[in-house]
Amino acid sequence: MSRGLVNLGTAFIGVSVVLSAAAQLLMRAGMLDVQLAGLAGGEWDMNHFRAWLPALGWVVAGLVCYGLSMLSWMGALARHELSLAYPVLSLSYVLVYAGAVAWPRLGESVSFYKTLGIAVIVLGVVLVTWSGRGAGESREDVTG
Amino acid sequence: MTYVLIFVSLAFTTAAQLLQKLAADRAARSAGGVFMIRLLRQSRFWWAIACLAAGTASWLGxxxxxxxxxxxPFLSLGFVLVMLVSRFHLHESVGAVRWLGVALICAGIGLMSLA
Known part of the structure; x- marks a missing residue:
């Protein structure tokens, strides 16, 4: 198995982080559409259904990302210690914050404490990964 | 009551991580088929999914x-619980640098919730 800069187990952690952040952002977008659809009110007819459809789409897309993130996580856990991999998942908070600010649909604002918190989290993840250097990817029987 | 529910939710999420780790390790060691198929045969994998569902439901509560x-901010407690389970149940060696990293992550989560 490769011992390159980015090994398979580490790549799986990265994919899990990105997908779980995407899941949060998509479900948030869906909840905002639910609020919009809720404002429509009135009889339950085709128009009503059309108003709810985008919300449902976002939430389903979010749930799919959540499921795929969990499968990728299993690949990560087969190759890394839990105490090494789990703290790295906190990077998804960083991506959720960045995404919520950058995606106009969510349009959240930048705040000093959140930005400071993000920086401290990243520093913590750097320390955790540094504590695991050279570890992992030692198993040869993990395939697929 | 809400604080009890918070602890219940964190306990379920921590149990889910432990069960996922045990299932992944067993699937990696067992024979026959690709990793995914071996994983689906582990009962611990399905218990992990049940715990994830219970953890999510109680968090919504x-x-x-x-x-x-x-x-x-209570989410940071979840990181501490997972570290304790890794150290004392899975017998992973958790050194000072890793603990310091987790402490910073918890502090960062605390800072984020000040906003």
């Missing part, structure tokens, strides 16, 4: 009673 910004 927390958010129903408490503002997100008040509930958010």
């Amino acid at each position: 927390v958010l129903f009673r408490m503002e997100v910004s008040k509930a958010f």
Whole structure:
């Protein structure tokens, strides 16, 4: 198995982080559409259904990302210690914050404490990964 | 009551991580078929999914009673619980640098919820 800069187990952690952040952002977008659809009110007819459809789409897309993130996580856990991999998942908070600010649909604002918190989290993840250097990817029987 | 629910939710999420780790390790060691198929044969994998569902449901219950910004800092306790389970149940060696990293992550989560 490769011992390159980015090994398979580490790549799986990265994919899990990105997908779980995407899941949060998509479900948030869906909840905002639910609020919009809720404002429509009135009889339950085709128009009503059309108003709810985008919300449902976002939430389903979010749930799919959540499921795929969990499968990728299993690949990560087969190759890394839990105490090494789990703290790295906190990077998804960083991506959720960045995404919520950058995606106009969510349009959240930048705040000093959140930005400071993000920086401290990243520093913590750097320390955790540094504590695991050279570890992992030692198993040869993990395939697929 | 809400604080009990927070602890229940964190306990389920921590149990889910432990069961996922055990299932992944067993699937990696067992024979026959690709990793995914071996994984689906592990009962611990399905218990992990049940715990994830219970953890998510109870967390929604927390958010129903408490503002997100008040509930958010408690998520950092989940990281501490997972570290304790890794150290004392899985017997992983958790050194000072790793603990310091987790402490910073918890502090960062605390800072984020001040906003």
